[in-house]
Amino acid sequence: MKKVLLLLAKGFESFEASVFIDVIGWNLVDGDKTTKLYTCGFTKEVTGSFGLKLHVDYLINEIDCNDFDALAIPGGFEEYGFYEEAYHSEFLELIKQFDQKNKIIASICVGALPIAKSGVLKDRKATTYNHKSSIRQKQLADFGANVQKEPIVLDKNIITSWSPATAMGVALLLLKILTSEKNANYIKEIMGF
Template sequence: MKKVCLLLANGFEAVEASVFTDVIGWNNLEGDGSTKLVTVGLRDTLKCTWNFTVTPELNIKDLNVDDFEALAIPGGFEEANFYTDAYSEDFLRVIREFDKQGKIIASICVGSLPIGKSGVLKGRDGTSYSLNDGKRQKELASFGVNVIPHKEIVIDRNIITSYNPSTAFNVAFTLLELLTSKENTNKVKRLMGFIK
């Protein structure tokens, strides 16, 4: 079983997390059955950007990176205190360990910012939220990342970044394809109604 760690910061966007749970879940039931997703957080209860409450399955202190093949990170809002958790040393340490082992790291929107802050994207290509005068892309660049501003999804070796919430499903499908195959991913896409 290929396990995906969905690493959640308080203040994350529920829609950006849900694409990973849905795509990996659909694959488990209707695709090749090879994937499982586990939610992980720094707190026993997390509040999403729009006040949806989530109970992660695993606390970050109990996380063993060796048990997982991939890491998924949804973005969130500063106003919902996303960066308090996302920029914490525990959160950044997990990112560094996944990268050190060459495992896939997939992020959506500002989920790329803790990846940048962790240092693993320094000198590499990436992107982040593209609107608001590029504020978040400038922040990503301040971490030494070569920001590709107008590309929806940027893949640099094992790291996937994207530039806003509209890319969420495509990031999740890219992750599934890297974990399984294009043929299997297209089967899941067809069953979910994304392709005919």
């Protein structure tokens, strides 16, 4: 069984979290049945953007990255305190551990920023939120990433993307890497995409 850890900072973007939950879940039920998703946060109940509350499976200090095959990080809203936890040293350390083990790290939108802040995107290709102003892409560059003007970027083991519109594409790419292209395409088809 391939285990995916969904790492949630407070203020996480609900749609971006949900695509990982759904794609990995659909695969467990109707796909090749080889993936399962677990959730993690700083507190047992994590409040996302717009007040959505999720009860997580693990606290961040309980995680051993050796127990998981991939890390998924949705973006979030500054207005809801996303960066307070996403930039916390334990959050960044967990990202580094997954990268050191060459495990897949999949992020959506500003979920790329804590990855970059951890140092693992230095001199690597990546992207992040790009709507109207390029402030988030500038932040990504300031952390040392080689910013790409593409909706989804895969550099070695790290997937980054630039908005909620790319969320399903990122989740399906993660599934493809964990299973197969045929299986990911099947899940995409039965989900109606």
